[in-house]
Amino acid sequence: MARLYRVVGPPGTGKTTWVARQCQHAVGVHGPDRVLVASLTRAAAREAAGRDTGLAKGQVGTLHSHCYHALGRPRIVDAALCREWNAEHPLWQLTVGNTELEKGEALGVGDGPAPGDRLLMELDLARARMQPRAGWSSQLAAFGAAWDDFKQNVGACDFTDLIEQGCKQLRTAPGVPGALFIDEAQDLSALELELVSRWAELAETTVLVGDPYQALYHWRGAGQDVMSGELHKVLDQSYRVPRAVQAQAMSIIRQTGAWRAEIIYRPRETEGAVHRVGATWKDPAILLDLMAALPGRVMVIAACDYMIHPLRNLLRSRGIPYHNPFTHRWNPLREGTLDKVRSMLRFAAPKWGGPEPDDMAWRPEELRSWLPLLRSARTREDEAGAKLRGAPEPTGETETDGRVYAERHLARPAVTALLRGDLEWLHRSATKAGWDSISYAVEVLRRNGWRALCEPPRVILGTIHSVKGGEAEHVVVFPDLSPAGIRSYQHAGWDHHDGVWRMFYVAATRARESLTIAGAANTTMAVPL
Numbered sequence: 001m002a003r004l005y006r007v008v009g010p011p012g013t014g015k016t017t018w019v020a021r022q023c024q025h026a027v028g029v030h031g032p033d034r035v036l037v038a039s040l041t042r043a044a045a046r047e048a049a050g051r052d053t054g055l056a057k058g059q060v061g062t063l064h065s066h067c068y069h070a071l072g073r074p075r076i077v078d079a080a081l082c083r084e085w086n087a088e089h090p091l092w093q094l095t096v097g098n099t100e101l102e103k104g105e106a107l108g109v110g111d112g113p114a115p116g117d118r119l120l121m122e123l124d125l126a127r128a129r130m131q132p133r134a135g136w137s138s139q140l141a142a143f144g145a146a147w148d149d150f151k152q153n154v155g156a157c158d159f160t161d162l163i164e165q166g167c168k169q170l171r172t173a174p175g176v177p178g179a180l181f182i183d184e185a186q187d188l189s190a191l192e193l194e195l196v197s198r199w200a201e202l203a204e205t206t207v208l209v210g211d212p213y214q215a216l217y218h219w220r221g222a223g224q225d226v227m228s229g230e231l232h233k234v235l236d237q238s239y240r241v242p243r244a245v246q247a248q249a250m251s252i253i254r255q256t257g258a259w260r261a262e263i264i265y266r267p268r269e270t271e272g273a274v275h276r277v278g279a280t281w282k283d284p285a286i287l288l289d290l291m292a293a294l295p296g297r298v299m300v301i302a303a304c305d306y307m308i309h310p311l312r313n314l315l316r317s318r319g320i321p322y323h324n325p326f327t328h329r330w331n332p333l334r335e336g337t338l339d340k341v342r343s344m345l346r347f348a349a350p351k352w353g354g355p356e357p358d359d360m361a362w363r364p365e366e367l368r369s370w371l372p373l374l375r376s377a378r379t380r381e382d383e384a385g386a387k388l389r390g391a392p393e394p395t396g397e398t399e400t401d402g403r404v405y406a407e408r409h410l411a412r413p414a415v416t417a418l419l420r421g422d423l424e425w426l427h428r429s430a431t432k433a434g435w436d437s438i439s440y441a442v443e444v445l446r447r448n449g450w451r452a453l454c455e456p457p458r459v460i461l462g463t464i465h466s467v468k469g470g471e472a473e474h475v476v477v478f479p480d481l482s483p484a485g486i487r488s489y490q491h492a493g494w495d496h497h498d499g500v501w502r503m504f505y506v507a508a509t510r511a512r513e514s515l516t517i518a519g520a521a522n523t524t525m526a527v528p529l
Contacts, residue, residue, distance in 0.1 A: 242272025
């Protein structure tokens with residue numbers, strides 16, 4: 001008989017480690033190719049796949065990815081097809097974005113302000129909640145019919161189709177697993193839960209692992225029923241959240257109607273701290289001194305990304321490095337950009353406290369990476385720019401090849417400027433687009449030295465949703481909501497008022513040492529944390 005277990009993993013209790021241990025045990029029972037792990041997000045799937053589970057390759061992934069491969073890798077609506085749709089349906093234009101199933105964080109299509117984006121989001125939500133089409137509005141029904149016809153005509157499907165077709169065509173999970181682990185189960189939509197329930201019927205053991213207090217994705221169809229049944233285990237020791245922060249977090253979650261006495265976990269054996277500061281998202285300047293004084297990582301988060309923009313602009317203007325390691329967004333210091341700057345200026349690295357160079361010339365692959373930044377100088381009088389405009393692509397692989405190319409095609413002032421680390425020359429000689437792409441990294445170098453180009457930034461910026469699953473020693477959270485968020489907060493219910501409090505519970509529990517609650521830019525548009 002199939003057995004279903006619900007396991008709750010509160011913040012910092014080692015949920016992924018626990019799943020990995022259970023997978024190891026299940027592999028011993030069923031074999032490495034008959035244990036399947038599915039998660040709702042790529043980030044969670046990557047983390048699980050990185051653990052020592054003993055699973056065969058391909059046994060860890062998102063639900064969408066598992067369905068995609070089991071259904072024969074069907075064509076997904078991509079950027080080209082999205083542009084084709086836009087040409088055929090000018091009144092229902094969609095945003096064209098990244099649509100590669102195995103890459104990125106967002107699904108890409110319809111994730112923007114174009115006229116059809118709202119309808120596509122509404123359509124996906126109705127399908128995720130398995131709402132009968134008879135109850136759809138006439139506009140949504142018309143859009144849905146046109147979208148279905150378009151996909152059929154071009155022979156492609158969207159991401160929701162993967163789950164719907166999985167429900168219809170995949171009687172069992174891929175590989176007919178004996179054990180099935182569903183991570184982040186609290187965020188399953190009704191449609192995804194239907195798929196998991198079907199797969200669970202023919203698996204000996206199915207384990208739903210999640211935390212109802214961290215359910216954030218009601219906007220994409222998640223419901224409260226997934227973890228509402230009998231709980232078989234609660235991981236009861238947090239290795240992240242200190243006492244003071246946990247007390248604040250529990251006072252937050254008690255504002256919801258979902259409080260369950262059996263979900264109890266112990267905080268980390270350190271006091272920690274909760275502070276308040278007058279800075280607001282509109283006027284965050286005093287946070288700069290706070291962040292400089294705090295040791296370790298500092299995470300600054302808000303309900304909406306526009307609430308981070310003023311602080312982001314301050315950090316950029318002062319060359320203070322920031323990033324978000326939990327998403328592809330909010331990362332201006334990408335490795336590709338840093339590689340170009342480090343390569344271009346590496347012979348001058350000691351000027352900024354960097355290492356002495358271990359060779360004497362750029363290699364051709366280095367030149368190929370950053371020479372396009374200099375190919376069109378801002379003025380034709382620039383000797384280096386003029387010489388580079390007609391130069392061929394660097395070829396070869398060796399240091400000698402690079403030296404020969406530099407002698408033939410780079411003007412001596414250009415070589416001299418780069419060897420000296422002349423940042424003013426670099427600014428004058430770069431193309432506008434090229435300078436825009438590296439200017440922040442150059443400012444970070446100028447103000448913080450070479451080391452800042454080689455180490456992960458201490459400052460983490462992002463939305464609360466973007467850092468779910470992450471942590472930092474210190475967390476600063478803005479209590480404000482968007483107009484849509486405050487309207488939702490003012491309506492009772494699991495996916496309205498309670499959903500807002502769950503979001504701030506997640507925000508608070510990212511902290512390992514201290515939680516700082518910032519001031520509200522407008523008290524009528526903020527929650528009383």
